[in-house]
Amino acid sequence: MDNHAILIKNLTKIYPPNRKALDDLDLSVNNSEVMALLGPNGAGKTTTIRVLSTLSGFDSGQVIVAGMDVDIAPDKVRQTIGVVAQQTGIDYFLTGRENMRLQGHLYHMKNNDIDDRIKELAEYFELSDQLDNVVSTYSGGIRRKLDIATALIHRPKILFLDEPTLGLDIRSRKTLWNHIEELNTNFGLTILLTTHYLEEADSLSHRVAIINTGKIQIIGTPDELKNSIKGDSVVISFEKIAESEQSFAYLAKQQDYIEETVWEGNNLHLYVANGAECVPKLMVLASQNNVVVKSLALSRPSLDDVFLKYTGASIQGPQEESTDEWWKQWAGKGGGKWQGKWVDNDNQDGNGETTSEESSQDKQWPSGTGQWNENDQSSTGSWQDEQQTGSWPDKDKWGDKS
Amino acid sequence: MIADTWHLFNKYMRITIRMPLWSLFTLIQPLIWLLIFAQLFKNFVQLPGNDSDNYMDFMIPGILIMTVLFGSSWSGVSLLREITSGTVDKMLVAPVSRVAIVLSRVLHSAVQVIAQAIIILVVAWIFGATITINPAYLFLGILIIFLLGVAFASISNGFAITLQREEPLVMIGNLMTLPLMFLSSAFVPKSFMPGWIQSIAIINPISYAVDAIRTVLIDVPDATVFIKGLVILLIFSGAALTWAVTAFNSLRD
Numbered sequence: 001m002d003n004h005a006i007l008i009k010n011l012t013k014i015y016p017p018n019r020k021a022l023d024d025l026d027l028s029v030n031n032s033e034v035m036a037l038l039g040p041n042g043a044g045k046t047t048t049i050r051v052l053s054t055l056s057g058f059d060s061g062q063v064i065v066a067g068m069d070v071d072i073a074p075d076k077v078r079q080t081i082g083v084v085a086q087q088t089g090i091d092y093f094l095t096g097r098e099n100m101r102l103q104g105h106l107y108h109m110k111n112n113d114i115d116d117r118i119k120e121l122a123e124y125f126e127l128s129d130q131l132d133n134v135v136s137t138y139s140g141g142i143r144r145k146l147d148i149a150t151a152l153i154h155r156p157k158i159l160f161l162d163e164p165t166l167g168l169d170i171r172s173r174k175t176l177w178n179h180i181e182e183l184n185t186n187f188g189l190t191i192l193l194t195t196h197y198l199e200e201a202d203s204l205s206h207r208v209a210i211i212n213t214g215k216i217q218i219i220g221t222p223d224e225l226k227n228s229i230k231g232d233s234v235v236i237s238f239e240k241i242a243e244s245e246q247s248f249a250y251l252a253k254q255q256d257y258i259e260e261t262v263w264e265g266n267n268l269h270l271y272v273a274n275g276a277e278c279v280p281k282l283m284v285l286a287s288q289n290n291v292v293v294k295s296l297a298l299s300r301p302s303l304d305d306v307f308l309k310y311t312g313a314s315i316q317g318p319q320e321e322s323t324d325e326w327w328k329q330w331a332g333k334g335g336g337k338w339q340g341k342w343v344d345n346d347n348q349d350g351n352g353e354t355t356s357e358e359s360s361q362d363k364q365w366p367s368g369t370g371q372w373n374e375n376d377q378s379s380t381g382s383w384q385d386e387q388q389t390g391s392w393p394d395k396d397k398w399g400d401k402s
Numbered sequence: 403m404i405a406d407t408w409h410l411f412n413k414y415m416r417i418t419i420r421m422p423l424w425s426l427f428t429l430i431q432p433l434i435w436l437l438i439f440a441q442l443f444k445n446f447v448q449l450p451g452n453d454s455d456n457y458m459d460f461m462i463p464g465i466l467i468m469t470v471l472f473g474s475s476w477s478g479v480s481l482l483r484e485i486t487s488g489t490v491d492k493m494l495v496a497p498v499s500r501v502a503i504v505l506s507r508v509l510h511s512a513v514q515v516i517a518q519a520i521i522i523l524v525v526a527w528i529f530g531a532t533i534t535i536n537p538a539y540l541f542l543g544i545l546i547i548f549l550l551g552v553a554f555a556s557i558s559n560g561f562a563i564t565l566q567r568e569e570p571l572v573m574i575g576n577l578m579t580l581p582l583m584f585l586s587s588a589f590v591p592k593s594f595m596p597g598w599i600q601s602i603a604i605i606n607p608i609s610y611a612v613d614a615i616r617t618v619l620i621d622v623p624d625a626t627v628f629i630k631g632l633v634i635l636l637i638f639s640g641a642a643l644t645w646a647v648t649a650f651n652s653l654r655d
Contacts, residue, residue, distance in 0.1 A: 076497075089492025
């Protein structure tokens with residue numbers, strides 16, 4: 001066996017009728033590596049995890065986990081993996097200990113082995129004093145910890161974490177990061193995690209794979225990815241997007257000092273070789289085209305820029321996080337085939353949003369109209385205004401649309 | 403598989419025992435029927451061809467079956483809850499027998515229903531019903547209740563898996579229960595029914611369950627009636643369970 005913990009070749013999965021959730025996806029994860037799958041909603045992150053953890057079937061390709069084919073020996077694969085899904089799989093009506101014990105039994109462990117392991121994991125995750133309380137009394141962070149501890153009860157070699165810190169406050173998130181990191185460094189656990197928090201991918205993982213529309217767009221260490229974007233990144237924010245702004249973006253793209261341009265809401269991201277030199281040129285270009293620049297920022301590329309480049313969408317949108325939660329709550333579904341059913345609609349939005357040009361315009365207009373009043377009052381907003389508008393259009397502005 | 407079933411069954415029993423009130427709620431409707439309906443029709447109906455002239459006695463098997471139907475039709479709803487909360491996925495990523503997942507749920511539901519039926523029997527006895535208090539006959543009656551519980555819990559789980567939504571599932575559960583009761587010998591003897599209902603009652607497994615329970619718990623026990631009911635229920639519950647297990651196994655997306 002080679003040193004791949006996970007090996008995926010040409011994996012394609014089609015949800016009926018014909019939506020490709022995974023499209024000829026290739027991925028390999030080394031032993032004792034932490035790999036982050038980073039992507040927008042509907043990119044195929046969860047589907048990948050579900051296929052790897054034998055929960056979902058697939059249409060073509062080959063999936064090897066811990067040297068075993070998931071199609072040929074699913075039970076052996078299950079024995080070597082631990083899975084923490086997006087919805088906590090722990091039972092709220094049982095105590096933490098009962099949850100862990102049941103899970104141990106399901107992996108056919110011996111009673112005293114289970115007890116030893118529970119003690120060990122409870123100490124490790126600092127759960128000991130809560131262990132005999134019913135899970136419904138736990139806080140979100142502790143629930144997550146219990147979820148991970150439960151998934152580790154049978155000493156798996158590979159751990160899958162699907163959005164491990166989704167919905168946690170900063171402090172719980174940081175604690176969880178420490179635990180995840182230690183699991184890898186102290187116990188050599190191979191970890192594949194999905195996330196849409198850039199800093200999570202950046203700080204936790206050895207390598208990051210950016211996934212979109214069911215394909216791995218690029219893979220590498222966080223630094224490699226950042227370096228893959230040459231030079232600097234310039235972000236120009238506009239008050240509104242009209243024809244003149246569109247033509248400005250088009251013109252800018254023609255300039256030889258500009259490598260690439262990407263729209264993100266009201267912001268135009270430009271990747272340039274030398275940021276300091278091209279800012280004046282851009283300002284001249286802007287005034288020639290009668291375009292009002294609201295703010296301009298110059299920075300070294302971040303993982304966000306990498307993400308933007310390969311998925312055509314920024315990852316920080318506030319609605320990204322909330323949609324992921326609300327449809328589940330609203331539909332009251334999730335998991336298994338059931339999840340597939342409900343993810344479908346969500347995914348189609350996601351896919352369209354990330355690639356096509358007209359949809360980026362869709363994103364722009366609501367914030368453009370939302371800022372109308374502000375625009376009337378002064379031609380150049382104050383610094384604070386600029387800072388606000390520099391980011392993704394926030395919920396209030398979206399609200400103006402309706 | 404047996405060990406897996408046992409551990410999962412244990413889990414469900416633990417949850418049920420932790421929330422006893424919930425199991426009592428499903429008893430409300432059968433109790434209302436038992437106490438009000440039976441009183442209401444006490445003097446109104448003079449039933450021919452019935453050894454006992456107490457209508458409550460006649461009704462008790464029907465009420466017991468109703469308890470089984472109401473109780474076990476919740477099993478599918480709780481399966482959907484488990485699917486939503488991700489606990490089913492957590493089981494599925496473990497090398498646990500797939501059959502055990504369905505079997506443990508169905509067995510749990512059947513055992514829960516037995517407990518409810520015993521409560522109904524006790525209440526009926528307190529209110530003056532004449533029930534055969536012979537451990538052997540009680541056991542046979544409970545066996546029928548168990549099989550019927552397995553059958554309807556399986557049907558409920560099977561529908562839960564195929565429908566995947568709670569609303570239609572609850573609706574089907576409710577839609578099924580009352581017609582099945584009325585189209586059987588639960589509330590009136592067969593000779594009392596119009597012809598077309600009689601012919602439906604003949605193919606309705608509930609009729610045989612009612613007759614079997616009636617013969618061991620209320621009337622003078624008749625072995626042929628009981629064995630006929632037992633065999634039919636064994637086939638019925640076996641078929642329902644097989645359907646539920648196949649539905650669950652074909653779920654991998």
